[in-house]
Amino acid sequence: MIAEFDFFGIFIAPFVVYTLLALVVTMIVRSILWRTGLIKIFWHLALFEVALYFCILCLLILYM
Numbered sequence: 001m002i003a004e005f006d007f008f009g010i011f012i013a014p015f016v017v018y019t020l021l022a023l024v025v026t027m028i029v030r031s032i033l034w035r036t037g038l039i040k041i042f043w044h045l046a047l048f049e050v051a052l053y054f055c056i057l058c059l060l061i062l063y064m
Contacts (some may be wrong), residue, residue, distance in 0.1 A: 018064065022057035029056070 005012045030049060033039040042048040 015061075018057060018060045022053060022060050025056050025060075026053045 004014065005017055026049070029052065030039075039045065039048075
């Protein structure tokens with residue numbers, strides 16, 4: 001695990017970077033699901049998107 005990121009002299013916790021990266025990956029996965037039409041099989045769309053974001057965030061934290 002990375003200790004911290006130096007952004008122009010400001011130290012940023014790695015969790016902040018992981019959350020932003022998870023947001024980008026979630027948006028990419030979400031757009032793929034919209035284009036293929038697979039998003040229509042989910043009952044509660046907002047709940048699915050939040051769960052997808054947290055799953056991606058947890059995977060990034062575990063494997064980075």
